[in-house]
Amino acid sequence: MINKIVNSAKEAVAGIFDGATVMISGFGEAGSPVELIHALVDQGAKDLTVVSNNAGSGHVGLAALIENRQVKKILCSFPRTAISVVFPELYRAGEIELELVPQGTLAERIRAGGAGVPAFYTPATVNTPLAEGKEIREFNGRQYVMEEAIQADFALVKCAAADKYGNLIYNKTARNFGPVMCIAAKTTIVQAKQVVELGTIDPEHVVTPGIFVHRVVEISNPADESKLVAENVKYHGIRQ
């Protein structure tokens, strides 16, 4: 029997270990799995390497995970947002490591990681500081930089609807990094706004096929991150 549905966010993030690499979906708040991240704050795994496009806003979601000193390194394209306070402070204090990756390279490194492709060549960053120390190779008269795939132990992803096989559909631009992160992690953990019966999602419309998904929790009323940030809410976690 296949049933990937679990009963709580706590159960969903169980087993995330110290030192794990964790991919976290989202482009700013769109697609950010706030409830799963908060469950990870409660769970307490530390020395994490996080792969995510941004580095969180205010004191909730990814920013709360960073503020709780659980993240030793982050790979992202844009660690600044209008209201990012936690990351800049720790970065300037030398207490968190940053690997700055161009957005398209980040997406492709993750996709490659899930697709069994260890590395690829891209024209982005040639002749810029971000190519320093990397292999450059010429194809058809143009230079390219070799970039290595990224794989993760866990991915935390938000989607619109899921079934018990783990088939997923997304909502609008909240899709962003979700589908590529699902394929690149050993254990993919999804929070779905709705869990639906098998067959409800038209097979023609499935965006992430269930083979890439391992645990699904229904969070029917997810937090509105920008609202929490505007209200200056701080998530400190629940001692377990």
Place this chain on the structure above:
Amino acid sequence: MESDNKITGWSTGEMAQKVAMDIHDGAYVNLGIGIPEMVAGFIPEGREVIYHTENGLLGMGKVAEVGCEDPELVNAGKKYITAIPGAAYFHHADSFAMIRGGHIDVCVLGAYQVSEEGDLANWSTGNANDIPAVGGAMDLVAGVKTIYVITKHTTKTGESKIVKQCTYPLTGKNVVSRIYSNYAIIDVKEKQLFVRELAPGVSFDFLQKHTEATLHQK
């Protein structure tokens, strides 16, 4: 004689309009965050242009009206937007396949500096205290067929932004096709700058005086 500092050239809106005039019917266009976004407001009647936003939407519409904002429908600048009928959503790897694969026709970006060889610096001033952030800029300049830069000709302190060589860290080398400043429209051709159009009140000599890079007349 009128003093130089009274010459302001085109307004930002006029610059955006100049860019819009050069975007062809049927183009797939990516507009950078900030002033480049204004270009969409000036596309001439009768031209159909599809806007790509790199966070996963082709067919971006206008900014969302107050009260209709959807936190899961944003553009690359994380502004609440709308999607037009006929729009498509996709994931980030597909979005950058559109960019890197040369499927987007035009990208309009801002700049800290552009060199006479068309090098662009627009992501970092190299200030050690700044938090480094690059977003999709390097992928865009490496992959989009035509890169237009829209920028003030000089910095707030009067230094030329069009330089012999960029002193800020590069976003990409030999990537800019055309510069739209408040003083002039300048083409980059074979690693040289050719003045295409001067703003009202701006002479070639005035322009050269305020430009570090060497300019050529058409």
